[in-house]
Amino acid sequence: MKANKNIGCTVNECKYHAKKESYCSLDHINVVKHESRATNQEATDCGSFEVE
Known part of the structure; x- marks a missing residue:
């Protein structure tokens, strides 16, 4: 799995x-x-998350 150093x-x-x-x-x-x-960080999430 290749790491994306930008994320x-x-x-x-x-x-x-x-x-x-x-x-x-x-x-x-x-x-x-x-x-x-x-209005704060807690109000956002990574929508690309998938459980392993």
Whole structure:
């Protein structure tokens, strides 16, 4: 799995985590909000997450 050095990630439960390094292996991720208006970091998530 090739690490994308442009997308840092520490969520090793995700199937796209680069495993040996703290990066994502995807070419791009989809960032989503789960509130009608995002006003802080907790209001957003990585929509590309898939459990390993």
